[in-house]
Amino acid sequence: MDKPSTRQAILVYTLLAIILIVFMMPIYLIVSSSVKPSPIMFQKPPAFIFPVTWEHYVDLFTMRPFAKFIMNSLIVALGSTAFSVFMGSLGAYAISRIRHKRINDVAFWILSMRMFPPIAVVVPYYIIFKTVGLLDTPLALIIVYSTANIPLTVWLMKGFFDEVPTALEEAASVDGYGLVETFWRITLPLAAPGLAVSAVFCFIFSWNEFLFALMLTGSEAQTATVAVMSFWSSDAVQWGRIMAGSFIILIPGVIFVLTCQRWLVRGLTMGSVK
Amino acid sequence: ANAEKQFEGVELKMLGIGDTSVTRLAPIVGEFEELTGAKVQIDMFPYPGLIDKIIIEASSDKPSYQLLWVDSPWVGMLGEAGALEDLTDLAKRDAEEIGLKDIVPIQLQENTWQGRLLAFPASGMIWSTNYRKDLYENADEMANFKAKYGYDLAAPSTWAQYRDQAEFFTRKAGDTLAGETLEKDFYGNAQAFSRVAGAITHDYFPIMRAFGGDYWDPGTGLCAMTGEAHVKAAEFMKSLVPSNPPDYLGLMWDLRTGYMERGETALSSYWSVRTVRLTNPAEAMVAEKGLVVGYAPSPTADGAPQPTYTGALSFGINSKASDKEKEAAWAFIKWGTSEAMMRRFAEEGSGVSQFRKSILSDPDLQAKYPYYGVLLSAQENAKRRIFHPFYQDVEENFGIELNKYMAGETETALEALTTACNAVNSRLKIFPEEMRLRWIDDVPADVLKD
Amino acid sequence: MSAITLRNVVKRYGAVQVVHGVDLTIDEGEFVVLLGPSGCGKTTTLRMVAGLEDVSEGELSIGGRVVNNLAPKDRGVAMVFQNYALYPHMTVRQNMEFALRPMKLEKSVVDKRIADTAEILGLSPLMERRPAQLSGGQRQRVAMGRAMVRTPKVFLFDEPLSNLDAKLRTQVRWEIGKLHQRLGTTVLYVTHDQVEAMTLADKIVIMRDGYVEQVGTPEEVFAHPKTTFVATFIGSPAMNMIDGRIESGRMVAEGISFAIPARYHVSEGQAVTLGIRPSEIKIAASDDAGALDARVEVTEYLGNEALLDLRIGRHEMVAEVPAADRVEPGRTIRVRFNEAALHLFDAQTGKTLAL
């Protein structure tokens, strides 16, 4: 794939400009609506220059303990990410290394945990968490999200582990290292891009999830997504506040994209080529 | 002061919504704690999914929430499930304090199940008609209307008039309206035809009731909405389609009220919880533009006064809460719905939808909120809404079937109504008739008896 | 105590047997090279010694102790892998340190050992680089360094040079040789490159299809190959082979006949294979009576030498001659085989007929 000629470059840039406009328009909408006064929210033609108001953000934080909800989201997302990436890596490593005819069945079973419609298990989870007193705690969400995140991590990480040459592990074992130490000091560090990719996906999923967060939390562990949605009431949708909240919720994702783009891109193919 | 803090140490949590009935209260619960020592925490959730949470909460033995926000039609379901504490005795005991007599009676009836008061109104609703008074008083329009329909243009008192006027005011961009050329289409009316959360049924049921229909067969307790009146009502509703905005199939409550709030429709009937917005320039452009909105009771079939259609957004107490918590919760409800509090909300600004006679009839407030008069008078003769344990089945099935009918996917109204009724009946039939009959019996509220 | 003994060692993968009862003794301090074509089982054998593969049958001992079920880390061996297996996320120093950690030595001892090894291998200026920042030869040396710091009793090498280019290969080969001389450790070295085998080995083990074909010093396997396989495998260009038959005490192949050197035992009429190395085919004077006519088909100039593709009667052979003596393709010359350097094998079994 060689360097395009000027004419091709112009074509590429034009197409990309169109694509960017289309793909970024909703994002722009979130940002602009979050600082637009309510009465002109839907004004047409849309005002590109308007008196910027911070009232939606102020409302967001004064009408709800939004800061606390963000913290909850963070705790839940980080907790589930850490647990899932840890567990998922272990499982993926085993599936990558064990040579056994049933290992694919195990892998499929793990993956199928992600295929079950979440709606069907909301009530059982509610009951069990209520029974053990975990309802409305971040731990409940961490557990539930992990059941979806672990399979994803296993799927992604397996590809990465497949790429780590076994010779390195063998070298370590000849040098005097046991199984766990070899995994911890050699294999895992080398699959670091995979960890990053898995972590990003787990985080994003946990951070964004709505259904379980709605059902399994109250004021204590409510997450930011639910809080934002709560501006959708029986008689009105508070667009300004929703957009302000959406923008805040968007930030970690964007930070991740900006910082991990390279790893994400690399990780995804490595993981999925297999 | 110490003696007053009788609920010191009690913690109450309310499973609530992010709605005016709650949001005005949430920031000032500290005042209640000041008074009583009870800590109150209101969790606000989106309306979609809230009932799911309440049911799940109600189905578990150890409550997480002592206070439940209740949309009045849920009362039957929650009541039959035993989820809500009977407030009758408490209300009777504190009748004086809460000004029981001051509350529009239908609002109390609205919150009863089998005569028991299960929730206390925090926002009282009525279905009423809003119209562009400035258009109705425009000389040209009046003359044209008279010429075309043979009677004077005024807020519709019958559905037939409603349709005439809707049809009359439906204009295309470029047409003239009240002497001005329209830049965009103008709609005669804006009705919600969306199936989401049964919105279409909220528009259909008042019409159906006005046409003389009823939900249930009084003999069997089964769904009876396949009669002539029901079909006519559905057909009538469909006849409004041409004067509705083109997106009628997806018009949810807020979208529909939006047309009125922006002054883009001549007529729109809806719940009074949003009527208040028409008086607030910050929320509704119609007020900002200086257009005048008129308020009228919902039309009837024959123009004679007829029972209208009510609703309430209320607070209930989880029946599984401890006695102490229940007492505290009751104290909170009293505090949060007291006349003083409601007046405070009304004076503060847009306020919640009021349900106290003293407030609705207050001349100062009536001046501020011109629709108070209609709200008050309409409720005097009102009849409560559907309150059945299978309320959600009705709303959902009819929502979908009517929506399909309006979309043209179902040929006839009868077919749509029959499908919906059958779906409801298939679930009801397994119950003994005696039980079904009890469910449809609107026993007068105990608290209203002396 | 670092002699290695394999007694009837067998390796099976499922139903497939890839190493068939290998018997081998490696003395302490010996440099043994496992040589053989691709897929013959060299790596498998080495990995069994390292403990990276289980021994299916037979007995493997190191320093007199049976190690069949011992974990690799407990065998006291160090291994240099084909593609180095350096830890890419660690610097050179960390790679070496990592190999020493399990020994739980004092920091000062660790540092000294690493410094010494780095010095020997000329790695001192590279200690803070990562493998990706090193050239192939440098990586090779790091891999050796990582094995050396542990001062193991046994060194195992699996084709350590196969990824290097020719020049580097020569250089690193020298270093390995010198290192062995200096440390005197037992070495088991796998390769399929015979130059490496010849220059490094005290003893060469030639394997073929999971069997040991011949064990001997480089001179032995070069000068006295026990089988046609060894004969053609060792030496480049490969030994010329001619099928023939013993007739009246001479070896006769279509159009050619030779006297049989005394060291061979043949019987009349036996089908034999005759082998002659290209360098033992000499250009003869045109009037040499005992010489043969050979037509030069292709000439390859190599600088010092040249290779001539010859057609002698119906046989195609290669001769290696000094570059100065090379002739144009198409010409016919006379050549003479150095009869003292002839090899004779049984045509059926491929075994040497030497006594």
Next chain:
Amino acid sequence: MSAITLRNVVKRYGAVQVVHGVDLTIDEGEFVVLLGPSGCGKTTTLRMVAGLEDVSEGELSIGGRVVNNLAPKDRGVAMVFQNYALYPHMTVRQNMEFALRPMKLEKSVVDKRIADTAEILGLSPLMERRPAQLSGGQRQRVAMGRAMVRTPKVFLFDEPLSNLDAKLRTQVRWEIGKLHQRLGTTVLYVTHDQVEAMTLADKIVIMRDGYVEQVGTPEEVFAHPKTTFVATFIGSPAMNMIDGRIESGRMVAEGISFAIPARYHVSEGQAVTLGIRPSEIKIAASDDAGALDARVEVTEYLGNEALLDLRIGRHEMVAEVPAADRVEPGRTIRVRFNEAALHLFDAQTGKTLAL
């Protein structure tokens, strides 16, 4: 019409100049090898000929036509890439077919061409395999086949053998040679392996750091290197080099002195470098008066030959001797340099002093 001419061709990447004004003429049908160490600009030069890189300066013509601005597909060249560049998801046949598609030939013609090429390269039984199912040598042949089916005027090869093991390399080298003889196509061939260069080339172009160092036949560059670079680059083991000075008409280096062959032009007191190939250092009789004392430091047995690391006075040198004549390390022998084969270079410029 497939001669290639480079006239003062320059290649710059941004500010960095990697090819500095190369002048080169390749006659029709000639086999020219670009030889040089890694990074010297061989690939860059080749790619400019192919049209895969723009020429920064100078003129490039093929068959008399300036092609500087011609697209690769219009140059009538075919290229065999270092790692073959086969389409991994296509069978051998599809790989060839794909190369022919742009010609829009009739199906029958395509089939015939492919069958013929496959026949020549011995690929016929492999036509339905994919690259992953082929050995290195087979892949190599497919890559050539893909180039050949197009019957190009010019063949370009970029280190086509560098991924092969020694044995295969020899074999494929032969095939390339034969192929060239058969087709008579112009070939430009890049390598850093001198054996390939020596055996294949009609003409060798030795490059260094983006400059052409010498152009000549294999014999010329081996026997008459124009610079010390060429002298040490060609030949293995490398030529021994000694720094010295001209004193009284002789070349003197610490402890050694030689007469200067007549073909060199020197001036008194000039600093010179003397070169002698390892094979030109011969073991002399112990009573040979003109010989030098040499201590054998290391001996490497190679089968036919052996390499001796010698210390002669303060000089370290390598000698290549017949294996039979090898001596144990540690012994001191006497050696004699073949004075006729001495090379003399100016110590400053590194240029030969030959007239």
Next chain:
Amino acid sequence: MGYIQRRNRRIFLIFLFPVIVALFATTIYPMLYAGWLSFRNYDLAKPFIPRVFVGWANYAEVLSSGPFLHALITTFKLMAITLSVQLVLGVGIALLVTQKLRGMGLVRTLLLIPMMISPVIVGLVWLFLYFPELGYLNYFLSLIGLGPVSWITSTDWALLAIAIADIWQWTPFVMMGTAAALQSLSPEPYEAARIDGNSRWDVFSRVTLPQLKPVLVSLMFLRAIDAFKIYDIIFVLTKGGPADSTEVISLYIYRQSFTFWRMGVGAAASFVSLIIISVLITLFFKSLQRGQASKG
């Protein structure tokens, strides 16, 4: 037992076993509960209804019910649209952003943002755009003389509107994976094709695409699993309407379980859909892989 065999066993015990236990522990109760529910007449909202064992009745109802089949078909329709468009668009954009031009890194980064947004918020944003009358989308369309389109309020458009939102969110995922794969392709075959003179289309369809196939299959695999469960976007945008035009499996299950409170029917539908998706996905991808293997 040899050391390596022991080691294998230890890998299982130390690495796989805890994961299996953890997943089992966290899912077994909900799964069993859902399984138990699926054989029961269980109305969560109406405890007075006897919660009796009904055998396979719930499954029978699900499998014979028009709405379920309708939802299944709608789900597949939606999957077909979204997956195919995401594939085409994702690959197309990937081809653009992997050109060797300035600023491509930034473009790639920007294009990834939609993927990071919560699906409910994606729903909200698109609701904002699709709004009848209010929405900006129709306004923009009117600028170029199109529309208005009743995006989420007409049975003709609603499913497409859902699809567009989903495509907007997940095309970046396909784009990202494809771009990475493109960059890892070795450049030589392309140079060979340039010398041979193959046309761009030839090179793309016969060289690039086949090599991308494994990656694309894998990306589509992940997408298919999630697309089958699509819920949030529809929950926000249309709740299954208008009429039943966007009623997918998840919404059917939701309605059964949380509107009609027929938890048993909802659970049965969940298991039916789990079986359908896992069978279909395995069959589809196995056949793809087999296709590849048989050629290989």
